[in-house]
Amino acid sequence: MTLHEIIQILQAEPILNGEVRDVTVQIACGSDLMSDVLSFAKPGALLLTGLTTVQVIYTAEMADIRIVCFVRGKKPQEKTVRLAAAKNMILISTFLPMFESCGRLYQRGLKGCSGI
Amino acid sequence: MNNNETSPVPTIGRAQELIYELKVEQAMTRAVVAVSPENTMDDLRNIMREKQISGTPVLEGDTLVGIVSIEDLIKSLAQGQPPAKVREKMCTNVVTLFPDEPIVFALNQFRRYRYGRFPVVDRKSKKLVGMLTKGDIVRCLLKRLETNNIQAELCQYRPGHLFEDVIADRSALTLRYQVEGGNFEHAGNGSSRLKNSLLRLGIHPEATRRITIASYEAEMNVVVFTQGGELIATIEPDRVTVNAVDEGPGIPDVDLAMQPGYSTAPDWVRELGFGAGMGLPNIKNNTDELKINSIVGEGTNLQFTVNTIRADG
Ligand SMILES: Nc1ncnc2c1ncn2[C@@H]1O[C@H](COP(=O)(O)OP(=O)(O)OP(=O)(O)O)[C@@H](O)[C@H]1O
Ligand SMILES: [Mg+2]
Numbered sequence: 001m002t003l004h005e006i007i008q009i010l011q012a013e014p015i016l017n018g019e020v021r022d023v024t025v026q027i028a029c030g031s032d033l034m035s036d037v038l039s040f041a042k043p044g045a046l047l048l049t050g051l052t053t054v055q056v057i058y059t060a061e062m063a064d065i066r067i068v069c070f071v072r073g074k075k076p077q078e079k080t081v082r083l084a085a086a087k088n089m090i091l092i093s094t095f096l097p098m099f100e101s102c103g104r105l106y107q108r109g110l111k112g113c114s115g116i
Numbered sequence: 117m118n119n120n121e122t123s124p125v126p127t128i129g130r131a132q133e134l135i136y137e138l139k140v141e142q143a144m145t146r147a148v149v150a151v152s153p154e155n156t157m158d159d160l161r162n163i164m165r166e167k168q169i170s171g172t173p174v175l176e177g178d179t180l181v182g183i184v185s186i187e188d189l190i191k192s193l194a195q196g197q198p199p200a201k202v203r204e205k206m207c208t209n210v211v212t213l214f215p216d217e218p219i220v221f222a223l224n225q226f227r228r229y230r231y232g233r234f235p236v237v238d239r240k241s242k243k244l245v246g247m248l249t250k251g252d253i254v255r256c257l258l259k260r261l262e263t264n265n266i267q268a269e270l271c272q273y274r275p276g277h278l279f280e281d282v283i284a285d286r287s288a289l290t291l292r293y294q295v296e297g298g299n300f301e302h303a304g305n306g307s308s309r310l311k312n313s314l315l316r317l318g319i320h321p322e323a324t325r326r327i328t329i330a331s332y333e334a335e336m337n338v339v340v341f342t343q344g345g346e347l348i349a350t351i352e353p354d355r356v357t358v359n360a361v362d363e364g365p366g367i368p369d370v371d372l373a374m375q376p377g378y379s380t381a382p383d384w385v386r387e388l389g390f391g392a393g394m395g396l397p398n399i400k401n402n403t404d405e406l407k408i409n410s411i412v413g414e415g416t417n418l419q420f421t422v423n424t425i426r427a428d429g
Contacts, residue, residue: 033389033390034336034389034390035333035390035394036394038332038394043321043325049389053300053389054301054304055300055303056389057304058305058307059332061308061311062307062308062325062332063325
C-alpha cells in the first residue's frame with residue numbers, strides 16, 4: 001500500500017514529508033504503548049499512535065519504522081516534528097480514532113505484525 | 117548499496133574528507149597514563165588492569181624514553197623470571213606522532229607498524245602531549261559525523277574500510293553516552309546516537325536494531341526510575357556489549373522486576389506510553405546475554421550482549 005493510498009483511506013493530513021507519496025508499506029502496528037511497539041512491531045511497518053511526544057520518534061527509530069500516523073486528530077508537538085525531520089521520517093495525522101484507522105487499513109489489505 | 121567499491125567514480129564521503137582535515141591533536145587522549153622506567157612489571161600489570169589500557173608510554177621526568185605494552189607484560193610473565201623493571205622490558209625505539217599531523221598520516225602509521233598506539237610529542241620540546249589509538253580516531257570521526265545529516269550518508273560510509281579496520285582490531289572500541297535522570301526531552305538520544313554509530317561501523321542492521329531496542333528500554337528506565345547514569349557500549353569484532361549504569365535507587369527484587377507486566381512506574385509515565393512493565397522482558401528477548409547487578413540505595417548495572425556475526429557470513 002502506498003503512502004498516497006494510506007492518506008486517502010484515513011483522510012489524513014500530511015505533517016512532514018507527506019509528499020513522498022510513492023513510499024509503500026506492507027504492515028502496520030497500532031499502539032499507545034511504546035514497549036508494545038518495541039516488542040511487536042516489524043521493521044518497515046507503519047505506526048499508528050495517539051501519543052505525540054518525542055518518545056514516539058525515538059521508539060520508531062529504534063524499531064526501524066519510518067512512517068508514523070497520529071490518530072484521533074492528534075497533532076504532534078513541535079519538537080516531535082523537528083526530531084522526526086532530523087531523522088527523515090514521514091508524519092501524517094487523521095481525525096479517525098485508533099480502532100477505525102486500523103480497521104480501515106486492514107480491510108484494504110494492510111497486514112498486522114503477527115505474521116498471520 | 118555496496119557497489120561503491122566497484123563504481124568507476126568512487127564517492128568520497130565526509131568520513132574520508134575528515135581524515136584529511138582533522139589533526140592528531142583533535143583525536144588524541146590528553147590525560148595520559150604513564151609509568152616510570154623504575155616501576156616493576158607488576159606495577160604495570162596493576163595499572164593496566166585498573167585503567168583498562170593495553171599499553172603505556174614510559175616517562176623519565178617528562179621525557180619519553182620508551183613504550184611498554186601488554187605483549188611485553190605477557191612475555192615477561194611467560195619467562196617466569198624474577199620481578200623485572202619496566203626499563204628492561206620496554207621498547208625504546210619509539211615511533212611518535214606530532215600533534216599537527218593529519219589523521220590520514222596517523223592511519224598510515226598504524227597500518228605500517230601494526231602498533232596499537234602512538235605517543236604524541238610536541239614538535240619542538242619533544243615532550244609527551246597525548247596518546248593516539250585507532251579507537252580514538254574512530255570515536256573522533258563518529259562524533260564529527262553525528263552532527264551531519266544521517267540518512268544520506270550511511271550508504272556512502274559503510275563501504276569505507278576505515279571503520280572495519282578498527283573494529284577488527286583486538287582492542288575494543290568504547291562509546292559512552294550520558295543519560296539525564298527525569299529528562300524526557302532527551303530520553304532516547306543516547307540510543308539514537310548509538311544506533312547511528314553502529315550502522316556507520318558496519319554492524320548489521322538487524323543486530324543494530326536488537327541492540328538499540330534493548331539500549332533504549334534500558335535508557336528509558338534510567339530516565340524514569342533513577343537520578344541519571346550512563347550508557348557504555350563496547351564494540352568488539354563479534355559482539356556489542358552495552359552497560360546501562362545508574363546511581364540508584366536500585367532494584368529490590370530483580371526476578372520480580374523481570375516479570376512481564378511488573379511495573380512501579382507512576383501514572384504520569386503511563387500517560388507518556390511507558391510503564392507497561394515490558395521493558396526488561398523486551399531487553400531479554402532482544403539480546404543474547406543479560407545480567408542485572410543492582411544494589412538498593414546504590415544503583416544498577418544492567419549489562420547485555422548481542423552477537424553481531426551474521427549467519428550469512
Ligand atoms: N534502572 C532501574 N533502577 C531502578 N528500578 C528499575 C530500573 N529499571 C527497572 N526498574 C524497576 O523494574 C520495573 C520493571 O522495569 P521494566 O522496564 O520491565 O518496566 P517499566 O519500565 O515499568 O515499563 P516499560 O518498560 O514497559 O515502559 C520498573 O517498574 C522499576 O520498578
Ligand atoms: Mg522500562
